[in-house]
């Protein structure tokens with residue numbers, strides 16, 4: 183399946199109890215890791231479930247490797263996708279690692295038993311324990327290892343790090359990066375962990391209250407917002423600053439003689455400040471979580487690579 187696009191969503195929507203997810207427009211280019219971020223209940227799992235056809239959209243169209251399959255995903259496509267859902271399947275609870283692995287091996291033609299062995303060892307997954315008797319983290323590690331052993335072209339991971347200890351988490355990151363390097367697969371990962379986004383993601387997709395706020399190249403987000411401190415004497419000077427500086431946020435007098443604000447155009451703003459006869463005391467780039475927070479509050483970063491909001 184030599185497609186440029188692993189996944190495309192066109193105006194996809196799904197009615198949930200009291201809210202609508204969508205309309206979602208999104209393109210996942212092949213060969214990249216995209217992090218799906220957003221608050222609880224924003225629709226991340228619903229989106230993943232639609233990509234597995236576990237949930238069907240009410241409206242719109244989904245393309246897998248540039249094809250749409252209204253009548254169900256063909257086996258060949260299904261076999262190219264591995265999914266680690268938020269909650270592990272109850273049906274497999276009575277199997278141990280070997281039994282679960284041998285079942286999946288029949289399902290996935292590219293199954294790599296040796297690779298699985300290596301991963302289980304690295305992750306320190308206990309053997310001869312039924313999956314249902316494993317700790318949350320142990321089960322999670324098995325599920326991630328087994329998903330990779332299927333050698334998927336598209337890997338969907340719904341909060342894979344939940345329950346992992348720091349050691350296992352590190353192994354997971356290394357393993358995913360290596361897998362991407364070796365195979366050029368596509369990964370969609372939902373996560374609440376900023377550090378994970380920072381280390382893994384090529385692209386960030388932000389969901390908020392059932393809507394996609396946009397997609398940004400991760401690197402373009404860094405440095406998009408800055409916090410700047412200036413020497414402003416009083417409220418009067420502050421008001422002058424506010425009138426002079428376009429598009430600044432959260433302008434506040436921090437202490438007598440010092441004000442701070444947020445800006446996306448740090449250079450232009452600094453020139454303005456000098457022009458007003460004031461000085462920049464210091465400035466810093468906002469962290470990724472701060473940038474995402476601003477974004478969910480309507481302050482879209484300017485350096486967004488491309489938006490599939492049409």
Ligand SMILES: Nc1ncnc2c1ncn2[C@@H]1O[C@H](COP(=O)(O)OP(=O)(O)OP(=O)(O)O)[C@@H](O)[C@H]1O
Nearest residue numbers: 198199201220221222223224225226227228229268
């Ligand atoms: N089977 C369902 N039937 C009806 N509504 C559902 C169903 N599953 C989820 N919802 C609702 O849809 C919304 C989105 O849920 P979803 O699980 O997709 O969010 P999420 O972003 O994955 O959240 P979290 O970060 O908590 O995992 C929520 O308001 C949820 O209550």
